[in-house]
Amino acid sequence: MDPARPRAEAVALAGGRIVAVGTDAEVMALRGPASRVIDAGGRTLLPGFVESHMHLFGGVELQHLQLTGVHGMEALTKAFADFAARHPDAAVLMAEGVDYGILGHPVSRADLDRVMPHRPIALRAMDHHTVWANTLCLERAGLLHGAAMPAGHEVVMGAGGLATGELREFEAFDPILALAGVSRMYVGISRGAEPAGPVTAADRAVDKAHVERAMRHCAAHGFTTLVSMDGNRYTLDLLAEMEAEGRLLQRVKVPFHFKPEMDLCELDRASAMAADFRGDWVRSGTVKMFMDGVVDSRTALMTEDYPGVPGHRADPLFEPEWFRQVCTEIDRRGLQIAVHCVGDGAVRVTIDGIEAAGRANGFRDLRHRIEHIELITRADIPRLGALGITASVQPPHAPGAMDFPLEAMEKVIPRRRWKDAYLWRTLAEAGAPLAFASDWPITDVSALRGLKAALTRVPYDGAADERPGLMDCLHAYTAGGARAAHLESLTGRLVPGLAADLVLLGGDLESRDAQDFDRLGIALTIAGGRITHQAPGFA
Ligand SMILES: [Zn+2]
Numbered sequence: 001m002d003p004a005r006p007r008a009e010a011v012a013l014a015g016g017r018i019v020a021v022g023t024d025a026e027v028m029a030l031r032g033p034a035s036r037v038i039d040a041g042g043r044t045l046l047p048g049f050v051e052s053h054m055h056l057f058g059g060v061e062l063q064h065l066q067l068t069g070v071h072g073m074e075a076l077t078k079a080f081a082d083f084a085a086r087h088p089d090a091a092v093l094m095a096e097g098v099d100y101g102i103l104g105h106p107v108s109r110a111d112l113d114r115v116m117p118h119r120p121i122a123l124r125a126m127d128h129h130t131v132w133a134n135t136l137c138l139e140r141a142g143l144l145h146g147a148a149m150p151a152g153h154e155v156v157m158g159a160g161g162l163a164t165g166e167l168r169e170f171e172a173f174d175p176i177l178a179l180a181g182v183s184r185m186y187v188g189i190s191r192g193a194e195p196a197g198p199v200t201a202a203d204r205a206v207d208k209a210h211v212e213r214a215m216r217h218c219a220a221h222g223f224t225t226l227v228s229m230d231g232n233r234y235t236l237d238l239l240a241e242m243e244a245e246g247r248l249l250q251r252v253k254v255p256f257h258f259k260p261e262m263d264l265c266e267l268d269r270a271s272a273m274a275a276d277f278r279g280d281w282v283r284s285g286t287v288k289m290f291m292d293g294v295v296d297s298r299t300a301l302m303t304e305d306y307p308g309v310p311g312h313r314a315d316p317l318f319e320p321e322w323f324r325q326v327c328t329e330i331d332r333r334g335l336q337i338a339v340h341c342v343g344d345g346a347v348r349v350t351i352d353g354i355e356a357a358g359r360a361n362g363f364r365d366l367r368h369r370i371e372h373i374e375l376i377t378r379a380d381i382p383r384l385g386a387l388g389i390t391a392s393v394q395p396p397h398a399p400g401a402m403d404f405p406l407e408a409m410e411k412v413i414p415r416r417r418w419k420d421a422y423l424w425r426t427l428a429e430a431g432a433p434l435a436f437a438s439d440w441p442i443t444d445v446s447a448l449r450g451l452k453a454a455l456t457r458v459p460y461d462g463a464a465d466e467r468p469g470l471m472d473c474l475h476a477y478t479a480g481g482a483r484a485a486h487l488e489s490l491t492g493r494l495v496p497g498l499a500a501d502l503v504l505l506g507g508d509l510e511s512r513d514a515q516d517f518d519r520l521g522i523a524l525t526i527a528g529g530r531i532t533h534q535a536p537g538f539a
Pocket of ligand 1 (some may be wrong): 054
């Protein structure tokens with residue numbers, strides 16, 4: 001990822017930094033008596049992967065029932081019975097990775113009462129924007145008779161004044177997470193708030209264990225930098241404590257989450273976070289917002305009606321004029337804007353807001369970014385590059401490319417618009433800087449699986465080939481991600497002076513077919529000169 005020296009044979013590391021990159025002879029000449037020499041054996045060595053959009057709360061979910069790939073009442077009931085037996089004391093039995101079509105019809109609490117009536121259970125959709133719960137769980141969480149929610153968040157109500165069991169968006173299912181005892185880890189993404197009430201040392205220890213579990217998982221997949229896109233000061237405090245304890249396995253950037261109902265003065269909290277956390281390992285400086293939801297629950301903001309739902313395009317979570325004011329204030333403070341936009345309507349409103357901020361304050365290199373961009377209109381494509389907006393996109397999210405089924409797309413995106421869906425190469429060619437991510441735990445964090453998805457994806461009906469080249473994909477997982485996070489002078493390339501953040505793949509990437517990338521594995525991950533993951537059997 002160094003244009004001046006795109007290939008080399010050896011790297012020397014000292015004091016947490018890269019000190020030399022060159023031929024074996026050049027680098028071995030620097031060897032001292034205490035040097036440790038690792039023979040990469042012809043495997044590919046890259047800058048450590050940058051996860052540009054993930055969530056540390058994934059560390060909580062590694063402990064839950066995993067339902068990815070599970071379909072049908074019988075399989076679901078068996079999975080829960082086994083999980084319940086192994087967790088006799090859990091206040092809520094939580095499941096992750098659920099397909100919206102898991103039962104072939106919309107999931108209701110009546111379905112889930114048949115799965116398990118006597119213990120509270122909750123199932124979270126793979127995209128994390130919907131949770132379904134059984135009657136007992138709704139009752140204990142105080143949701144069975146409904147609850148007032150801010151716009152966009154909904155306890156779906158059925159006949160008879162009782163909840164159907166479907167909970168849409170983060171605030172609607174926050175009471176379930178509270179019941180499960182894990183809501184502290186989600187309060188950043190659900191409410192942009194700090195944990196309510198006193199947090200004991202024991203609570204902090206539990207939460208740090210969640211963070212550590214997430215980091216170990218990411219280190220095993222070669223990541224040395226993470227952007228955790230939920231976030232609040234509490235998360236940054238935990239990370240700073242872990243840094244002091246020598247427990248960080250990645251550099252982590254955490255934004256402030258600004259909600260539409262907040263006052264502009266709440267941005268003081270974002271500025272304070274940016275000022276207080278500016279180290280090489282723990283950093284802030286970004287404001288995250290949501291402009292819409294997701295296509296599956298038809299909460300993504302579209303420029304035209306959803307198929308089969310005349311008049312429905314979903315609503316923006318920020319009223320556009322208000323959003324322009326918010327962007328202008330964030331930009332004026334010198335902070336980075338990062339906005340979740342799935343639908344093409346959300347992308348447009350967001351570009352408008354970022355453009356308004358630049359016009360008001362002057363265009364500076366703040367590297368505002370849009371997350372996801374699952375659909376975009378042709379007219380908006382060149383605006384990203386022109387405004388220097390990073391396209392922070394997720395190769396695993398494209399239906400059919402990895403774990404998300406293609407069948408679901410038909411119902412939510414008209415087929416004639418598939419040519420505008422999940423564009424990567426087109427956005428890059430139009431000048432938008434690309435950063436790749438998984439949005440873990442929404443999808444598998446594996447960059448090697450993500451690479452495979454990006455390089456083997458079959459074009460949609462009538463769409464262009466959206467596969468970037470191998471080097472462009474690697475760039476989006478390393479230097480591109482570092483740049484998007486304002487960390488390019490620290491990490492993302494193998495250049496003397498930069499941090500010793502590296503990943504050694506399990507083999508020679510370029511001698512393999514992209515179809516096999518997911519089988520390569522990670523031999524070694526090194527962050528700041530320290531080995532954070534070593535494959536069993538790799539010396
Ligand atoms: Zn996300």
